[in-house]
Amino acid sequence: MSPVPRFERVQQALRETELDAIALVPGPNLTYVSGARLHRSERLNLLVIPREGSPRVLCPLLEAAAYRHLGVPLHTWRDEEGPHSALQQLVAEAGLARAVWGVEYANAYYGEVLAIQEVAPGARFQPADEVLTRLRVVKDADEIVALRRAAELTGRVVLEAVEAVRPGLTEREVAAMIQVALLKHGSEGMAFSPLVASGPNAADPHALPSNRVLQPGDIVILDAGGVVEGYQGDITRCVALKPVSDEVRQMYAVVSRAAEAGRAAVRPGVAAQDVDRAARQVIEEAGYGDYFIHRTGHGLGLQVHEPPYIAEGNTQKLEPGMVFTVEPGIYIPGVGGVRVEDVVVVTEQGCDVLTNVSRSLFERE
Numbered sequence: 296m297s298p299v300p301r302f303e304r305v306q307q308a309l310r311e312t313e314l315d316a317i318a319l320v321p322g323p324n325l326t327y328v329s330g331a332r333l334h335r336s337e338r339l340n341l342l343v344i345p346r347e348g349s350p351r352v353l354c355p356l357l358e359a360a361a362y363r364h365l366g367v368p369l370h371t372w373r374d375e376e377g378p379h380s381a382l383q384q385l386v387a388e389a390g391l392a393r394a395v396w397g398v399e400y401a402n403a404y405y406g407e408v409l410a411i412q413e414v415a416p417g418a419r420f421q422p423a424d425e426v427l428t429r430l431r432v433v434k435d436a437d438e439i440v441a442l443r444r445a446a447e448l449t450g451r452v453v454l455e456a457v458e459a460v461r462p463g464l465t466e467r468e469v470a471a472m473i474q475v476a477l478l479k480h481g482s483e484g485m486a487f488s489p490l491v492a493s494g495p496n497a498a499d500p501h502a503l504p505s506n507r508v509l510q511p512g513d514i515v516i517l518d519a520g521g522v523v524e525g526y527q528g529d530i531t532r533c534v535a536l537k538p539v540s541d542e543v544r545q546m547y548a549v550v551s552r553a554a555e556a557g558r559a560a561v562r563p564g565v566a567a568q569d570v571d572r573a574a575r576q577v578i579e580e581a582g583y584g585d586y587f588i589h590r591t592g593h594g595l596g597l598q599v600h601e602p603p604y605i606a607e608g609n610t611q612k613l614e615p616g617m618v619f620t621v622e623p624g625i626y627i628p629g630v631g632g633v634r635v636e637d638v639v640v641v642t643e644q645g646c647d648v649l650t651n652v653s654r655s656l657f658e659r660e
Contacts, residue, residue, distance in 0.1 A: 302328065316396055318399075382411065442528075445527060446638045452521065457659070469515075491515065497633070514547075515535075536658075550624060568607050568608060572607070578623060590606035591622065594618065595638055614641060618641075
């Protein structure tokens, strides 16, 4: 991975705003900036990066080891004393009592902002998510290596799941196999709980695995993601249990063409919505437009869903280094659904597909 921390990049971004400092809580933004991966809990834990000067950490003493590699001041607190005094010291030493603080709108708890306000009553607060999003949306070379490894690991596991799928198993049994296989192949965890949806359940794009028993004639959606160095994989493939109906074959053929059209539309300077339009047009022209009920893709990185979002209305221009999924689908209530999902990275010439799993409809007895 790239050398961390990325403090200078954040401070440069802060200088282009009215923010005096940014406060990060355990989660993907803190990991991106510092390399530290911490458990999110009720304990107050902040990485504070001022516009100028040294970053500072407020953390429980029991988690101080995660930050020691940063070489910045640590303001630690013990459970029996609470964080108030340590936070007060941090704010005073950093000169942030009357500062404009950037906080994570999507990740910070109200109580965390209130704790800062209690020791800095003259402070003002603004959402800082856009600052971090601009930094994270374009991946560097080492991030792309990690994402490629996550895609390759996930692909191996999906292929194992394809071979294991058979009538008589439940969706939850297949999902459990995927979870075990991900860990056996070296995944740090699950990007998300594997989705296994069969028969009519496959008409729900986010159906959770149930106790439904797989039956001959089912279409089965397998959607999983492994994690490498904190970076997420996300791949979807379909298995058809024989006998395979003509309707399922037709649906799958249309989705495969749509996925291909979406990937072909990816290149620098193209609006994100134009990738969605390219995939959606294929499905609409085949008469299935009403059954493609989600966006064509989402960004991928330290989170399994992050910008850029490949959806109508997103006019953001694609740039080399952006990584996202292309995953059109068709979902017909009472019949089932199909989805083909790959991970791509925008290159100077077009895109590189990180997923290395066949896109054929897998057929099993």
